[in-house]
Amino acid sequence: MILVTGGAGFIGANFVLDWIASTGEPVINLDVLTYAGNLESLASLAGDSRHLFVKGDICDRALIDRLLAEHRPHAIVHFAAESHVDRSIHGPAAFVKTNVEGTFTLLEAARQHWVPLPEPERSAFRFHHVSTDEVYGSLPPTAAPFTEEHLYEPNSPYSASKAASDHLVRAWHHTYGLPVLTTNCSNNYGPFHFPEKLIPLMIVNALAGKPLPVYGDGMQVRDWLYVKDHCSAIREVLARGKVGETYNVGGWNEKPNIEIVRTICALLDEMRPDPAGSYSRLIAYVKDRPGHDRRYAIDARKLERELQWKPAETFETGIRKTVRWYLDNAEWVARVQSGAYRDWVATNYSDRAVA
Template identity: 65%
Template sequence: MTILVTGGAGFIGSNFVQGWLERHDEPVVNLDKLTYAGNLENLAALRGRPEHIFVRGDICDGPLVARLLAEHRPRALINLAAESHVDRSICEPDAFVQTNIVGTFKLLECARAYWNGLQGRERAAFRYLQVSTDEVYGSLPDGAPGFTEAHRYQPSSPYSASKAAADHLVRACHQTYGLPVLSTHCSNNYGPYQFPEKLMPLCIVHALEDKPLPLYGDGLHVRDWLYVADHCSALRRILEAGAPGEAYNIGGWNEQTNLQVAQALCAELDALAPREDGRPHASRIGFVRDRAGHDRRYATDASKLRRELGWAPQETFASGIAKTVRWYLAHSDWTARVTSGAYQDWIRRQYTS
């Protein structure tokens, strides 16, 4: 028995692969293109383990995907490969269309051909798991109930539009061809190995370097925050017991404004890595021009997942923040390596007020 994971050297992917191999002897074939956000250092703990088979490649490469399916005969394909940063999608939308839409289509076509060639129990057991985002639902008014799986799609950015298109392809493949698919929509993830273009690691890195902590607009945009290990546990549970054709929201039940997130990170850093001048890290929080098309609020209702599959997050917002800050403090070498070169140019361009 084997599973094929795409995007397994990225933030969520590397956490998923490591978490899987901590709990299972079942091998993982890990296909990743190794873009700027994919990093083999994220998988250093698995070096030399025969049950982790890493393949560098693009999900848009249909012949490669087909070969991996034929060679390793996985019982599941988990698609975590994606361009995922909204800011970059506004500047460089082409890559998002190519990876998130075309790449998903290529995977579905290969998975469908592979599944059609299976027989008996192997055919019945196969699953294709598409990992999507709550951003496909658009923005919620203050006080409105959280997104359910029945919420209408209203994507606001090239990123969320590309993920919405991929979701529709997945659903259509199930409805038209019967491919046993599972779909998930997660809220904002955070935790170890997250590339420092996202809010939490960006704030941590900037605070430790005594740089401004930039927040878009008034800093009051609301997100539901999900610790990455909780997300991975939900994916494992959905892969184990989810019903083919169903979608499941995965949320942390932790709505926070971006300003609250930055303040919580700063309070943790004040205790663990205080500034030399004794001033609070929060004094470096500042505001920059708001992002184009910036959704005001997301809130994810994960009741279906809890009710039908018995899943609930284990981390609170406070415990997840503490673990995240401690991880980045303990991995300053990793941070220094991934934030060199082009990253600095990106930050200067993106956060000029």
């Protein structure tokens, strides 16, 4: 059995589904169910004894201690995090609490659990910390992609809080010997993605005939990783990664944001034509966000070289699957777009005049 934190969120839910399907091994799924945590993403596991959901906060030390003592998981896979850059700009305190204090609480609970374990349980135990490429900062247009040796230069409250959590994980390994693994991933996309992030927001807005807001000139470049590829990479690192090491996980798909938006429009034109014309007519350039990093790019060769992992999807195959999933799951989308979500969208975009 493993303990997954944040397993009702986008990447976490995909990982729980992938883990059970791939290994058959039970999962304790701990999630506080904020706006981005959605148990409907795990509806296919209803009644499955291999999935034990626990509603709770990673800052709740007593709860973490109880779960570790009762279930004795051989690994903790730590996804739980506040993760939206725009939200971190409007309200950074929640990011420090969850991403920094929450990770600290988990590390201390894991250390207390791990130290007295008998062999071979003690040697087999792992703490896998899931992080982001944003901790490395922004790359110039022609610079080589981020490697695991790149300096940390976070530029947003979100990335700073994740960088802090990465440093805590490293310190708990070097100071206390806790057997940790860290992965820093590029931008994920795919099924069950909450519609505040670029790709699902563009799909949902386009289908509703709403503007497709593109920050600045739209030339911010990201590396895009299909979420199911990310899940397979984590399984490989958890199974065979070297304790104490960091592995970058990327999709080898650098694309500017405006190209992503135009690709989505073209796929929707093909799959769900709008009598009013191409969805690209809805593209609206808006004021850029503060401190917007210009480019991220991941060099995932270490993961390929040491663990023989490569992404299975190209961007072209992954984005087609993603658009199709949103078209086929309109009820899921409608249910996650609560009043709170609509209020957030209004807050974030109300002061961004069309450029």
